[in-house]
Amino acid sequence: MYRVARELEFCFGHRLPEYDGKCRNIHGHNAKAVITLEVEVLDKLGLGTDFVQIKRIVGTWLDQHLDHKLILNESDPYVAEFQKMGIPLVLLPVNPTTENMAKYIFDYAKLQGLPVAEVTLWETPYSYATYRPGN
Ligand SMILES: Nc1nc2c(c(=O)[nH]1)N=C([C@H](O)[C@H](O)COP(=O)(O)OP(=O)(O)OP(=O)(O)O)CN2
Numbered sequence: 001m002y003r004v005a006r007e008l009e010f011c012f013g014h015r016l017p018e019y020d021g022k023c024r025n026i027h028g029h030n031a032k033a034v035i036t037l038e039v040e041v042l043d044k045l046g047l048g049t050d051f052v053q054i055k056r057i058v059g060t061w062l063d064q065h066l067d068h069k070l071i072l073n074e075s076d077p078y079v080a081e082f083q084k085m086g087i088p089l090v091l092l093p094v095n096p097t098t099e100n101m102a103k104y105i106f107d108y109a110k111l112q113g114l115p116v117a118e119v120t121l122w123e124t125p126y127s128y129a130t131y132r133p134g135n
Contacts, residue, residue, distance in 0.1 A: 006054040098129035
């Protein structure tokens with residue numbers, strides 16, 4: 001079994017409604033997602049999955065869909081106000097925590113047919129969460 005990983009960076013804003021602390025306020029992060037794939041067999045060039053392919057598929061989506069976006073829980077009372085202002089939002093059915101966003105990125109990579117094993121999302125240089133499906 002081979003594990004192949006590509007790091008991808010993007011910026012986002014979010015807030016955690018009802019959080020008892022400063023993360024209840026809108027704030028931003030320079031995030032790094034680590035997309036880890038598992039493959040049993042290498043291709044004839046000796047590649048598991050081409051790093052370039054991971055960047056093209058997941059990196060392009062991160063750039064277009066999440067980079068410099070405000071990510072909110074769809075039930076957040078702030079949503080209507082930001083929509084009135086024409087601010088581009090990404091709405092999730094859950095709070096935009098590091099854990100939930102790691103799974104959100106995992107689900108996208110999986111849907112694109114990548115053999116993704118786990119996604120780690122670094123929210124700050126010191127804090128990260130990893131999502132991998134359990135048995
Ligand atoms: N398990 C989780 N805990 C926290 C999350 C999360 O997504 N999952 N998120 C937050 C906040 O979003 C916050 O931005 C991060 O908190 P913190 O580690 O305090 O980050 P700072 O860089 O601001 O830390 P300082 O040392 O205070 O500068 C909180 N918890």
